[in-house]
Amino acid sequence: MSSLIPAEFFVRVDHQRCRRCKRCVMNCGFGALSFQDRVVADHKKCVACHRCATFCPEGAITIEKNPLAYKESGHWLPEYRKNIMKQAETGGMLLTGMGNDRPYFSYFDHMVLDACQVTNPSIDPLREPMELRTYLGSKPSALEFEEAPDGVRLKTQLAPQVKLDTPMVFGAMSYGSISLNAHRALARAAKEMGILMNTGEGGLHKDLYPFSDRIIVQVASGRFGVNQEYLNHGAVVEIKIGQGAKPGIGGHLPGEKVSQEVSETRMIPLGTDALSPAPHHDIYSIEDLAQLIYALKEATNWTRPVSVKIAAVHNVAAIASGIARAGADIIYIDGFRGGTGAAPTIIRDHVGIPIEMALAAVDDRLRKEGIRNRVSLICAGGIRHAGDMAKAIALGADAVAIGTAALIAMGCHVCQKCHTGNCSWGIATQRPELVRRLDPELAAEHLCNLIRAWSLELKEILGALGVNAVESLRGSRERLRGVGLSRVDLDILGIKPAGR
Amino acid sequence: MQQEFERIPSGCAISGIMSTKGRRMNGEAIIRSIALMHERSNGLGGGFAAYGIYPDFKDHYAFHMIYHSEQSKMDAEAFLEENFIIDRSEPIPTRVTPGITDPPILWRYFLQIKPKRLIVFGRVDSPRAFVVNAVMTINNSIPGAFVASSGQNMGAFKGVGFPEDIGRFYRLDEYEAYIWTSHGRFPTNTPGWWGGAHPFCLLDWSVVHNGEISSYGINKRYLEMFGYCCELQTDTEVVAYLFDLLHRQQKVPLRLVCQALAPPFWKDIDMMDEAQRQMYTAIRQVYGPGMLNGPFSFVVASSRYMIGLNDRIKLRPMTCAVKDDLVFMASEESAIREISPDLDRVWTAKAGEPIIAELEEGAAV
Known part of the structure; x- marks a missing residue:
């Protein structure tokens, strides 16, 4: 029928x-x-x-x-009726792609940044140095120095740090969910711009090994593509616990997208659905996570920071605190607007919390416990422009991850059909005739342009704020004000209302 | 303590004199120096820090207090009595001075820590941490009471008015010190609060500061992680607390403390030799949240040092000079020439370069 x-x-x-x-x-x-x-x-x-x-x-x-x-109804909106009809016809769980598109309240859109007037001068980024360099990794709370014949020297040995030229990384997007050409473009751009790309849970194609110092290699519950060689071809190893688009459930790669090369890279049979388990079956509690963190540090000879990616959920602050204490160097928090290559619509649209709230709560909690320095925070999930980025940094993020914005830069038109594998833009597909459409060089150039443009805008914002290094904005919530937020919202975000 | 205004930006004049031999001078010279820069303040705040003024009580913690009521004095004294042996308690001597109106109750105490309280505090080895804790407790939990200074053999004298009037009001001509720093304030808002004037002091750290710390928001949150409460009405306190945290607590050498607060640019760090590059990279990685950003020049003093520091791109003025055993630091050269017309050496401090004057070995203070 x-x-x-x-x-x-x-x-x-x-x-x-x-x-x-x-x-x-x-x-x-x-x-x-x-x-x-x-x-x-x-x-x-x-x-x-x-x-x-x-x-x-x-x-x-x-x-x-x-x-x-559909005839208008304020309650029975077209998407609900469409979904009901689809389910009535198929009896299936509906899948979708990209981030939560529901019109939830945006806290980013209700925060504004400060600028200098008179009592402190703004700084002109066109004529003065403006520093965006950021290091990801665990920092000690104090440094020790020692006297040497030629002066004072550093005695403390820091944990591994990874340098970012600008406080951005590409979000985790697996090979499989997106094409090899898209991965190539991300890797090239990351190298060119001094940032990082993230393999997601799909392993790393051997063609990208030359970019390994600019890659976050992910270890997810399905362990796709994970082996010793893979782990050592990254600058950072990341344990993926959760994803903003689908907290609490594992990855979905429909079999349609498991081509020969995807199957080789992921080490799974050709054409099979790659459904990673909801939990890691070796992590049933925080002490198990600590074991995996240290196992990965051992596997990489203690030369790489280990990141743990979690979805923003209700109790995210306590979870993050546990992760920091379990020995992670980086915590990557993905808000409920975070994208996906495929996720059950019902989960994507109704599970998880906004990244602004999650980030504010985590940064606060880590500071209250006196361990904020132990981890770097990457925040993700719907960062649309340099303003969102600056606000996230002011709330406490060390860096932001951009997934959807990067896809748009490569040509994505946000039709949300990634899960079908039919992406006409050659991005979220494995069909050779479609993949061919994406020129990795051109896409990389567009990605570089985007990173450059946002960096320039961030410098402009910093200059207006009268500071010349991004660390002076990081966590400086004094420079944010809320517009139209409730007292409780302001309290959670740790900011004052406009006018105060 | 008043908390209606959280942070008052201000422009300012600063001046400091130190005898590196520990020779003590009365307050006349510093008053003349800061008075010359009258135009840089607007009568809403002035103050002085003086080192070596209490030789008879040099091992006591000298608490200079500002009280808004008898009640706050009683509350604070109850707290002090519980924790300290009060060897002397007296009003800070003042004289009636035109231009100084409505002074609060100004009182000083010479204190020794009760040994038992130190044990209760749980850190027997650290009387200084005990004092820091006491200062934070008074400032944050006793309404109307404020600790203006809490160091040994030093004190802060500050209030609402032009600095030269404040100096005469406090009879600074009757004190002798080997370090004097001073401040004239031009706040852009007026809480009319005596505690809000500079210098800001904690233990024997004092800070006089011209400028605004645009990174205040993160500096404050960084310090809070280490138990410092920044609840006062100016960003200057973070400077005092950062020196206390980095130098006293974490034992970072003073020059490097300054370079953590106003660090070299990455482009300069990248050109250093390997060992230096590693050190400065680590300083920025670890102390980035403590970095002071925005326009500032300040003079920080402690019992052994007077330190001048400018922001990284020198958005505020500072001139330094040397004459015999005297080191001068001021917002304007004229403020130095006014009191010492002939100088051995005079120079403009470079952006981000700390100027550190140290007491000579063996100087008796």
């Missing part, structure tokens, strides 16, 4: 302008367009990825929202 679900979008082809070159037909990854004497659209298949419209040489295609797919 064919589906009775109405089309979400209409593909409008202006046949006056169309030259019938069929480029759109070839470009659609979802099979929504065909050529029958002229271009014909199967509207129901369109996901509004805009590949056809972008590449139509005549500008003859527009995608429109189906204006009355």
Whole structure:
């Protein structure tokens, strides 16, 4: 029985302008367009990825929202009805891609930054040094020095530190969920910009070994692609406990995306679903996590910081404190807006808490316990621009991770169909004819541009704040004010309302 | 303590004199020096720190107190009696001075720690930590009571008014010290609070500061992690606490403390030789949250040192000079020439470069 679900979008082809070159037909990854004497659209298949419209040489295609797919209701919104219809037809759990798209309240949008006027001068980043360099890794609370014949010397040996030229890393996106060309672009850009990319849980393709000093290699519950060689091809080893888009459940890679090379890299059979277990079956409590942390430190000869990635959930502060005490060097907190290659819609949209609150609570808790220096905090989950980044840093993040923004820089149009493996942009797909579309060099250039642009903007913000190093903004909540937030919200965020 | 205003930005004048031989001078010169920079203050705050002024009580902790009421005095005294042997308790001598109105109750105590209390405190080895704790407790939990200074053989004299008037009010001509620092304040808001004037003191650290610390937010949170409470109305206190944390507690050499607070730029660190690069990289990695950012020049003193420091890009003025055993540091050269027209050497302090004057070995103070 064919589906009775109405089309979400209409593909409008202006046949006056169309030259019938069929480029759109070839470009659609979802099979929504065909050529029958002229271009014909199967509207129901369109996901509004805009590949056809972008590449139509005549500008003859527009995608429109189906204006009355569902009769208006303030409660029974179209997406709920669509989902019910889908489930009624299939009886399945619905999958989706990318981050939570529900209109939850954004705390970032209700915080504003400070600037200098008169009593302290702002600093001009065009004419004065402005420092963004950041080191990830555990810091001691004090340094010891000793007298040497040629002066004072450092006595303390620091734990391994990884340098970032700007306080950003790419979010964890696995090979499998995204294409090898996308991974290549991320690795190149990370190297070029002095930041890090993150393998996600899909292992590391051997082609990327030359970039290993700029890579976070992840160890997740499925242990895909994990071996001694892999661990030692990263600058940081990360234990993935959770992900903002799907806290409490494991990774999903639909079998459609497990190609020959993905299967080799992940060390799994070709074409099988790669569903990693919900928990790590060797981590049932915090002491088990500590064991894995030290096992990984041993495996890498104590030369790499070990990061633990968790999803932002209700009790995140206590969890983070435990992780810091368990010996992690970095904690990567992923908020409920964090992206995914595939996740059950119901989990993505309803589980987890906003990163702003989680970050504020974690930073506070670690300070109260006097152990903030022991870990670096990476925060992720919906960082959209340099303003979000600056606010996150002011709340206490050492660096932010950008996933969705990086994908958009590579061409992603946020159609949220990553899980289908049909990405027309060659990013979230393994179909060779689609992967080929993504030029890793061009995509890397766009990523570099994005990182450069955000870095420039961050410098501009720092200059306006009258400081010339990012560490003077880090955790400096005095430079944030809340607009339209409740007293409790302000209290959790540790900021004052505007006007105070 | 008043807490309606959390932080009052201000511009300022500072001046400091030290005899590296420990020779003691009365307060006339420092008053003349700071008075010359009258234009840099607006009558809403002035103060002095003096070292070597209590030779008869040099091993006692001299607590200079500011009280807003008899009640706060009684509360603070109850606390002091519980923890200290009070060997002397007296009003700080003042004289009626035009321009100084509504002074609070100004009192000083010469204290020794009760040995038993030190044991209860649990850190027998650390009487200084005990005193820091006592200062924090009074400032934060006794309403209307404020510890202006708490060091040995030193004291802070400060209040609301022009600094030269404050100096005469406190009869500084009658004290002799081998280090004098002073401050004239131009706050952009007026709490009219005597405790808010400079210098800021903790133990024998004193800070006079011209500028605004734009990194105050994180400096404060960093210090809170180590038990310091920054609840006063100015960002200057963080400087005193950072010196206390890094030098007294963590034993970081003074020059490196200064370089942690105003560190070299990465581009300069990258060009250093391996050992230096490692050291300064580690300093920035570990002490980054303590780095002072924004425009400042300050003079920090302790019983053995007078230290001048500018921010990393020199957004506030500071001139230094030497004449025989005297070292001068001031916002303007004129403030030094005013009291010592002939100088052996005079120079402008470079951005981020600490100027450290140290008491000579064997100087009797």
